[in-house]
Amino acid sequence: MSEYKNATNAIHAGVRQTQEQENSEAIFTTSSFAYGSAAEAAAKFGGDEDGNIYSRFTNPTVEMFEKRLAVMEKGEAAIATASGMAALMTMAYSLLKQGDRVVCSRNIFGSSIKFFNAYTVKFGVEVIYVDATDYDAWEDAINANTRLCYFETPSNPLYEVVDVERVSALAHAKGALLCVDTVLATPALQNPLTQGADIVMQSATKFIDGQGRSLGGALISSQEIVEHFVAFMRSAGPTMSPFNAWILLNGLETLELRMKAHSKNALQLAQYLEQHAKVKKVNYGGLPSHKSHELAKKQQKDFGGLLSFELEGGKEAAWGFIDRVQLMSITGNLGDTKTLVTHPATTTHGRLSPDEKEAAGIADGLVRISVGIEDISDIIEDVEQALNGI
Numbered sequence: 001m002s003e004y005k006n007a008t009n010a011i012h013a014g015v016r017q018t019q020e021q022e023n024s025e026a027i028f029t030t031s032s033f034a035y036g037s038a039a040e041a042a043a044k045f046g047g048d049e050d051g052n053i054y055s056r057f058t059n060p061t062v063e064m065f066e067k068r069l070a071v072m073e074k075g076e077a078a079i080a081t082a083s084g085m086a087a088l089m090t091m092a093y094s095l096l097k098q099g100d101r102v103v104c105s106r107n108i109f110g111s112s113i114k115f116f117n118a119y120t121v122k123f124g125v126e127v128i129y130v131d132a133t134d135y136d137a138w139e140d141a142i143n144a145n146t147r148l149c150y151f152e153t154p155s156n157p158l159y160e161v162v163d164v165e166r167v168s169a170l171a172h173a174k175g176a177l178l179c180v181d182t183v184l185a186t187p188a189l190q191n192p193l194t195q196g197a198d199i200v201m202q203s204a205t206k207f208i209d210g211q212g213r214s215l216g217g218a219l220i221s222s223q224e225i226v227e228h229f230v231a232f233m234r235s236a237g238p239t240m241s242p243f244n245a246w247i248l249l250n251g252l253e254t255l256e257l258r259m260k261a262h263s264k265n266a267l268q269l270a271q272y273l274e275q276h277a278k279v280k281k282v283n284y285g286g287l288p289s290h291k292s293h294e295l296a297k298k299q300q301k302d303f304g305g306l307l308s309f310e311l312e313g314g315k316e317a318a319w320g321f322i323d324r325v326q327l328m329s330i331t332g333n334l335g336d337t338k339t340l341v342t343h344p345a346t347t348t349h350g351r352l353s354p355d356e357k358e359a360a361g362i363a364d365g366l367v368r369i370s371v372g373i374e375d376i377s378d379i380i381e382d383v384e385q386a387l388n389g390i
């Protein structure tokens with residue numbers, strides 16, 4: 001592993017060069033690779049010789065992205081996937097079998113809940129949801145059948161902060177693995193593998209891309225665990241395309257700089273919202289009033305770009321606010337240089353049943369803002385005029 005700091009790794013780690021000695025990473029747009037002989041093909045397919053076989057599971061551009069991300073996350077290896085959800089599926093189907101239990105935070109991304117409830121359970125895997133900041137609840141729920149514990153920190157959209165060290169100790173005591181989704185923190189702000197997690201899951205679609213151009217995901221872990229994921233990828237194929245890998249490699253180069261700018265703007269917007277009379281509650285770990293502010297300070301380098309807030313007046317007030325914004329884009333994405341606004345209850349968490357929404361804490365009056373890197377005074381002005389209108 002490289003000895004460089006992460007800002008340097010983000011630009012240099014994983015680079016591979018062709019004979020041309022290109023100065024920007026090459027995009028290998030090829031589905032397969034050619035060999036000099038039948039024996040060479042057989043040796044590569046059989047794993048006796050290293051080398052690329054077929055881009056469903058190995059491709060040089062994708063591999064550069066995997067190597068760079070693994071170094072930045074302080075992991076031994078990484079596998080890139082077609083999206084963040086493809087990463088969750090790859091992990092679940094590679095590691096779980098009938099009779100296993102997953103203990104999961106109830107406060108996670110809507111599609112992750114839907115994936116567990118609709119597609120994991122039907123293969124005979126039990127999924128138990130817990131309040132992720134209640135460590136007694138984790139301890140009670142993790143039993144001898146538990147193979148996997150899973151949570152987001154910080155969580156989307158409620159900014160719940162979960163203690164990685166504490167849950168990893170509880171999981172490991174019963175022989176379970178811990179996977180942490182740190183899509184909101186990114187490797188620029190937190191490295192859960194150094195805090196006791198076994199696997200990190202990323203949606204590269206978000207801050208890693210940074211400009212809303214492409215989908216991608218990744219799992220970062222030990223070499224041994226990543227080999228299980230590679231075997232699944234070879235058979236199932238939720239693969240990242242070389243072109244997306246190239247975009248995301250470039251995204252990693254500016255990640256640290258962007259996360260600093262996102263964090264600075266988000267804190268200022270959170271402070272503004274907190275004192276506004278129409279705002280019931282602001283969810284942002286950078287505010288000293290946040291219940292896990294100290295923990296966020298301890299396990300993160302900064303607080304990131306995502307916050308949410310609750311308005312009095314439920315869905316009508318939330319939609320009234322969203323329909324009045326002028327600078328912000330109304331979209332379900334997050335992590336863009338542009339400021340983005342979302343109504344989770346009817347978009348990202350819209351497929352959840354009323355009970356599932358309630359369990360996940362998604363209120364009708366909740367508004368999520370992914371704070372971009374525009375001038376903060378323009379962002380606050382837009383928020384102010386939209387709040388004044390409702």
Ligand SMILES: Cc1ncc(COP(=O)(O)O)c(C=O)c1O
Nearest residue numbers: 083084085109156183203205216
């Ligand atoms: C926290 C979190 N995890 C996972 C995902 C899924 O990522 P993708 O959209 O790349 O499939 C998202 C998407 O919004 C997310 O916010």
